[in-house]
Amino acid sequence: MSEIRLFDEGDLPAVAGLFQRRLRKQKAPASPSLQAYLKTIFLDRREADDPIASKVHVRADGRVSGFLGVLPMPMEFNGEPLRAAVCGTFMVDGHDDDPFAGARLLRDVLSGPQDLSFSETSNDISTGMWRKMRAIAPPSYCLEWLRVLRPAAFGLEMAAGRLGALRVLRPLAISVDALSGRRGEGQSWSRYRPTADKADGFSDTDASEAEFIALVPELLAPFELRPRWSSVQLEEMLVHSRRKALHGERVLRIVRARTGKAVGAFLYYGDRGRVGRVVQIMALPGLEGIVIDRLLKNAYERDMAALRGRVQPALLDAMLGRKFAFVHASSTVLHSRRPELLKTVAAGHGFFNGLAGEGWTRLIGDRFD
Structure with missing residues (x-):
């Protein structure tokens, strides 16, 4: 039996x-x-x-x-x-x-x-x-979101998924995008153009793991249902997150106002000419759009083809006006014998996905040769 x-x-x-x-x-x-x-x-x-x-x-x-x-x-x-x-x-x-x-x-x-x-x-x-x-x-x-940054590089990366030899053309695709990006104004579904906007009043800089850990409690505070990580637990998770060979280099940055006040952070992976994988976007309430704009500019400056990640309700409103595409690839499912917990999640007041999930482990995105 x-x-x-x-x-x-x-x-x-x-x-x-x-x-x-x-x-x-x-x-x-x-x-x-x-x-x-x-x-x-x-x-x-x-x-x-x-x-x-x-x-x-x-x-x-x-x-x-x-x-x-x-x-x-x-x-x-x-x-x-x-x-x-x-x-x-x-x-x-x-x-x-x-x-x-x-x-x-x-x-x-x-x-x-x-x-x-x-x-x-x-x-x-x-x-x-x-x-x-x-x-x-x-x-x-x-839902998963996708934001195309460089259309030629993105198209090549999708084709290279079937025929890997095409990746040798990445430098050419990036050059084509650079030339075509000088034409036209404004954003489109197929292209990102860095433009002067409110986000220019903020900056993003590389963050140490200790700096990120110190900021997390403040960024989690607005959520009714949220992780209660200790500094030791977060440190362990970030150690695991250092290597995802299939996804590329880890990028961990903090977004700050001109006063030096930290207003958000993001964690993603990616290499030049590839699709970056975003594990986490965190922002103080009302500043989600600023943090997203800093993320997009950072990835664009690194010559990435596109970014993709998992939706969180707190980010949706800011994403809707920024030419993000949304698809369903897998589901976030939650079970509890306490109805008030599920009601809170259904209302979008819980912090889940990414670090509050499995996205920090090497099982997603790393090699075990």
Whole structure:
């Protein structure tokens, strides 16, 4: 008879193999470095006897056929301390043999003692499972945004996804964009043009991890439901975030007014001629547009083709007037036995996605060769 139990070190080879096949879609065996990172992120970070933990589904023959990775996260709701379970790495093998294994695994995790469970990377099948267990998927957290900066470079990058050899043409595409960018005025859906605006009264500078950590509590304060990270926890997350080889160089910057007052920050990854991946945009209320404009100018100056990231309700109004395109690729799903928490999220007053999720881990965007 199959069972669901806590994930332990003996399961690492099987879980790494699942990750390689189901999420990375690769036939090659999982590397030792992948196994080591799964141990680091899901076992070494777990406190002894903490029931909010990753689980595996084990078939009657003893083979691990499912895994749901859980990262405990401290949160607060209007000052009340809470515990959340970030349920990101969800994968099941052998659906034909046991079509309900995934649902049983998810139900087991959601029945834990946490106040709130969520994932920001739920595909359509997983989202259906979550919904059957009375989870919500608020649209204002479920969209991805895209802002094209250099159309020739962006088109080449999309084509290079099918034919990698085309990437040798990146310098040419950037030059074409530079020449064509001198024509015309104003912004368009297919092109970004740096223009004089209110954001020029602000600046953005490279931030140390310590500077960013010190600023986070102030930027989180306006949200009713928000993470309650300690400085040590944030420091650990940023250490993990330093390397995402598939996404490019990490860029961490703080936006300041002329007085020197910090008003926001952003964290993204990218290289010249490529599509940058934005993990986090944070801003004081009313200054979201300023921080977004500084982000776009910074990426443009780095010769990036485009930027993409995950929507947060607090950013939507500012994005709507700045030629962003929106698509649905995966869902942010949330489950709680406390209706007031879900109501708060549905109203857009919770801080989720990016750092408040799985975006800081190396499992998203890094190589394990």
